[in-house]
Structure formats: C-alpha cells, structure tokens
Amino acid sequence: MLKSATNRIDGQKHSMAKRIEQALLEEIGTGDLGPGQRLDETGLARRFGASRTPVREALSRLAAQGILVQGEKRGVFVAEYSREELSQIFEAMHEIEAACARIASQRLTLLSRSEIEAAQAACVAAAESGDRPQYLRANESFHLAIYRATGNPYIAEIASEFRRRTGPFRAKKFETRDDLLASARSHEELINDIFSEDSATASRSMRSHMTASFLETLKAN
Amino acid sequence: MLKSATNRIDGQKHSMAKRIEQALLEEIGTGDLGPGQRLDETGLARRFGASRTPVREALSRLAAQGILVQGEKRGVFVAEYSREELSQIFEAMHEIEAACARIASQRLTLLSRSEIEAAQAACVAAAESGDRPQYLRANESFHLAIYRATGNPYIAEIASEFRRRTGPFRAKKFETRDDLLASARSHEELINDIFSEDSATASRSMRSHMTASFLETLKAN
DNA sequence: TGTCACAATTTTGTATACAAAAAGAAAAGC
DNA sequence: GCTTTTCTTTTTGTATACAAAATTGTGACA
Numbered sequence: 001m002l003k004s005a006t007n008r009i010d011g012q013k014h015s016m017a018k019r020i021e022q023a024l025l026e027e028i029g030t031g032d033l034g035p036g037q038r039l040d041e042t043g044l045a046r047r048f049g050a051s052r053t054p055v056r057e058a059l060s061r062l063a064a065q066g067i068l069v070q071g072e073k074r075g076v077f078v079a080e081y082s083r084e085e086l087s088q089i090f091e092a093m094h095e096i097e098a099a100c101a102r103i104a105s106q107r108l109t110l111l112s113r114s115e116i117e118a119a120q121a122a123c124v125a126a127a128e129s130g131d132r133p134q135y136l137r138a139n140e141s142f143h144l145a146i147y148r149a150t151g152n153p154y155i156a157e158i159a160s161e162f163r164r165r166t167g168p169f170r171a172k173k174f175e176t177r178d179d180l181l182a183s184a185r186s187h188e189e190l191i192n193d194i195f196s197e198d199s200a201t202a203s204r205s206m207r208s209h210m211t212a213s214f215l216e217t218l219k220a221n
Numbered sequence: 222m223l224k225s226a227t228n229r230i231d232g233q234k235h236s237m238a239k240r241i242e243q244a245l246l247e248e249i250g251t252g253d254l255g256p257g258q259r260l261d262e263t264g265l266a267r268r269f270g271a272s273r274t275p276v277r278e279a280l281s282r283l284a285a286q287g288i289l290v291q292g293e294k295r296g297v298f299v300a301e302y303s304r305e306e307l308s309q310i311f312e313a314m315h316e317i318e319a320a321c322a323r324i325a326s327q328r329l330t331l332l333s334r335s336e337i338e339a340a341q342a343a344c345v346a347a348a349e350s351g352d353r354p355q356y357l358r359a360n361e362s363f364h365l366a367i368y369r370a371t372g373n374p375y376i377a378e379i380a381s382e383f384r385r386r387t388g389p390f391r392a393k394k395f396e397t398r399d400d401l402l403a404s405a406r407s408h409e410e411l412i413n414d415i416f417s418e419d420s421a422t423a424s425r426s427m428r429s430h431m432t433a434s435f436l437e438t439l440k441a442n
Numbered sequence: 443t444g445t446c447a448c449a450a451t452t453t454t455g456t457a458t459a460c461a462a463a464a465a466g467a468a469a470a471g472c
Numbered sequence: 473g474c475t476t477t478t479c480t481t482t483t484t485g486t487a488t489a490c491a492a493a494a495t496t497g498t499g500a501c502a
Binding site: 053056057060061063064065066088089091092095096099103151152153154155157158162 | 274277278281282284285286287309310312313316317320324372373374375376378379383
C-alpha cells in the first residue's frame with residue numbers, strides 16, 4: 001500500500017480523507033446511501049483502497065455536520081429522521097431559506113441573476129431529458145446560486161448544510177421525468193419573485209416553495 | 222503510555238478525542254485561545270497526555286464546525302474574522318436568533334419559561350459578584366434556554382454553533398463588572414418581550430439585542 | 443546586500459498494530 | 473424452553489512509525 005500523503009494516482013487534487021468525504025457526500029446526496037444505512041470503517045477503507053485513518057476522519061467530519069450519526073448503537077449510520085424530526089428540520093430550513101430569499105432579493109447583482117438563470121437552464125435541460133442524477137446536481141446548483149446571491153457565505157453555508165442533511169430524503173421524491181419537470185417549473189415562480197426585488201414577496205415565495213417540498217418529501221418517505 | 226481506548230484515570234466519561242474537543246471548545250469560548258492562535262497537534266498531544274490521533278480527530282471536528290480553520294498556511298488556527306466577515310456572521314446570527322425568539326415566543330411552556338428565568342437569575346448573580354467566567358457560562362445557558370424553548374433542536378443547534386463561533390470575539394466585550402451588569406440588564410427586556418408571546422415583538426427585540434451585541438463586539442475587537 | 447540553491451527540520455497525512463469494549467454465538471444452568 | 477454465563481469475533485479508540493510536503497535555515501554567489 002502506498003504511503004504517500006496525497007495519493008494522486010487517479011488525478012485527484014485532494015487528500016484521501018477529503019476525497020472520501022466528498023464521495024460519501026455525493027452518494028448520500030443522490031440517495032445511493034439511504035438513511036439508516038450503516039457505514040463500516042474497514043469496508044470503506046477497502047473500497048477506497050486506503051487505511052481506516054482517513055476513512056475515520058471523513059466519517060468524523062460528516063458526523064460533525066449531522067449528516068452521519070455515530071454511537072447510537074455500534075457503527076456510523078446515515079442520519080435517519082422520524083417524521084417529527086423531519087418536520088423540525090424542514091421548519092429550520094424554512095427559516096433559513098426564507099431569510100436567504102429575502103436577503104438575496106435585496107442584494108441581487110447582475111452576476112448572481114445570471115448564475116441563477118444559468119442553473120435554472122441546466123435544471124430544465126436535465127428535467128426534459130429525464131436525467132435524474134444530472135437534475136439532482138442542477139437543482140443543487142440552483143439553490144446554491146440563490147444562497148450565494150445573499151452575498152453572505154455564512155448563511156449560505158448553513159442553508160447548504162441543511163440541504164445536504166435532507167438530501168437523501170428529498171432525493172426520493174424525484175422518480176419520474178414528470179417529477180423533475182414539475183420541480184423545474186416550480187423554480188420559475190420562485191425566480192420571478194426573487195428577481196422582483198421585493199423582499200417580502202421573495203421570502204413568502206420561498207416559504208411556499210419549501211412547504212410544498214416538505215409535503216412531497218413526507219409523501220415519498 | 223496507556224493504550225486504553227477510554228482512558229478514565231481522571232474520571233472522565235468520554236473518549237479522549239471528545240474530551241480534547243470539549244476542552245478546546247471551552248478554552249476558545251472563554252477567549253483563552255484567541256482568534257488566529259495556532260494549535261499544533263504535537264503540542265496538544267503532549268498537553269493532554271495523548272497521541273496525535275485523538276487530537277487530530279478533535280481538531281478536524283472543530284474545523285468542520287467552522288470554529289477552527291485549517292490549511293490556509295500551515296497548521297490549524299482558531300478562526301479569525303475580519304470586520305467584514307464578522308459583520309456577515311452577525312447578520313446570519315441575527316436571522317437565526319430572530320427566528321428563535323419568534324418561535325420560542327409562540328411555543329413557550331411553563332418549563333421553558335422557568336429555564337429561561339433560572340438562567341437569567343444565574344446571570345444576575347454572576348454579574349453582581351463580577352465573576353467573569355461564571356457569567357460567560359450563565360450567559361451561554363441563558364441563550365441556550367431560549368434556543369431550547371423553540372422546541373426545535375435543529376434550529377437550536379445552528380444558533381449554538383454561531384454562538385460558539387463568535388464566542389472568542391464576544392468574550393472580549395466582557396471586561397469589567399459593569400459590562401456584565403449591563404449585559405444582564407439587557408436580558409430583562411428580551412425576556413419580557415419573549416414572554417409577551419407576541420412573536421413579532423419577540424423577534425424585533427432579539428434583533429435589537431443582537432445589533433447592540435454586534436456593535437459592542439466590533440468595538441472590542 | 444540581496445537572492446538563489448539546497449540542506450535540515452518540522453509538520454502533515456496515512457498505514458499499521460494492538461488493547462479495550464461491544465456484540466454475537468455457544469454452552470451451561472434452571 | 474428460556475435465561476444466564478462464558479467464549480469468540482468484530483469493532484472501536486489510540487499509539488506509533490514513516491514517507492511526502494512544506495517550512496525554515498544556511499551558505500554560495502552575484
């Protein structure tokens with residue numbers, strides 16, 4: 001086994017630990033790793049061709065962000081939430097997202113407008129071709145673009161964190177091509193309301209978007 | 222050196238890594254470890270009588286929470302923010318804390334009322350005796366009690382996280398006994414407005430509390 | 443004096459080893 | 473049959489070793 005600190009045999013720029021963290025995040029985001037699934041250190045180490053040390057670091061960091069939970073029984077698990085907990089998480093997201101929409105609408109620049117539009121275009125394209133993984137990524141970019149438009153990386157980070165945490169649950173509601181198209185369409189309204197630069201409208205619109213998203217998520221879980 | 226997984230020679234219930242994390246959090250919260258200060262793995266390992274492994278885990282988790290930053294230059298540092306960044310962080314806190322106050326005022330129970338009152342009593346006591354470290358803890362408890370009163374652990378966690386991040390900066394504004402007394406007094410208004418169970422008033426009151434806190438923090442840094 | 447090269451040192455990331463704890467399985471008792 | 477007890481296996485937490493990278497120090501040379 002290589003002992004190189006930064007194993008670059010496959011052209012990655014990050015350390016092994018960061019790469020594992022990213023890879024797990026991706027798999028959790030797409031729902032490949034579902035809620036409640038157990039992650040065993042040795043298995044992951046073997047899978048990534050690394051030792052337990054970097055795996056451990058990745059798991060520990062993901063647990064610190066609430067994406068994984070450890071220690072309830074034995075092992076580390078993808079966080080699994082009851083309906084009650086899910087409802088609380090969405091309430092929290094509700095608040096953050098509404099704040100993001102409000103602030104974004106107040107600080108909108110030409111750049112952030114075009115970023116949001118570009119992300120939305122990608123959403124529509126992915127939805128029309130029915131490419132689920134691509135849509136998931138595009139949808140993520142769309143919301144990230146709104147967060148970034150606040151000009152406040154700290155709020156943006158919190159919002160992203162909640163998005164990552166709820167990823168595996170939200171992922172389940174995107175099954176058919178129509179699900180993707182419906183989601184993409186619901187973005188349009190939101191965009192209009194944020195671009196209106198009326199912060200109250202923007203905030204209200206995001207709240208209604210989030211409520212709808214929550215209800216669909218509940219149905220799918 | 223002992224190889225025991227859970228070194229309990231000094232009657233601690235947690236693993237070494239968690240203990241180190243807690244200890245560092247405490248030192249950062251009180252300002253003993255100031256912003257920008259470097260934390261070297263080997264040194265900490267020696268200090269805690271452990272190896273680099275658990276130190277590394279603690280640092281990594283604290284970094285994942287944004288309390289430490291790593292990799293800018295060499296080493297891990299207590300996060301240090303410019304005025305611009307501090308202002309953005311406080312803007313984010315502003316939103317979260319206002320949401321907390323609003324929700325708390327809507328869901329107030331007898332239990333959470335009494336928890337808030339008890340914490341405030343401890344604040345007043347510590348302020349009057351001019352016990353700075355004790356006041357810092359009591360103040361923390363006071364705000365945590367408000368967060369808990371939302372009944373939503375996820376919002377509460379985000380709010381706590383911001384509180385921890387800004388801890389070393391806010392700590393600097395508590396120097397004299399009068400600082401402590403002034404802070405304790407400002408809690409009274411806030412309590413009244415939250416206990417009024419009018420959510421708009423509660424939210425507005427928290428915003429003004431946060432604005433004041435921000436201005437004082439800026440002055441002290 | 444400044445700057446470039448290169449050697450010495452420190453710091454990081456990872457691998458591996460191992461002991462304690464926990465979980466699971468098998469055996470003994472009632 | 474159902475508990476309890478003891479033995480085995482797995483899993484965790486930590487220590488230690490080591491190589492690659494980064495930093496610092498040092499001296500040659502212009």
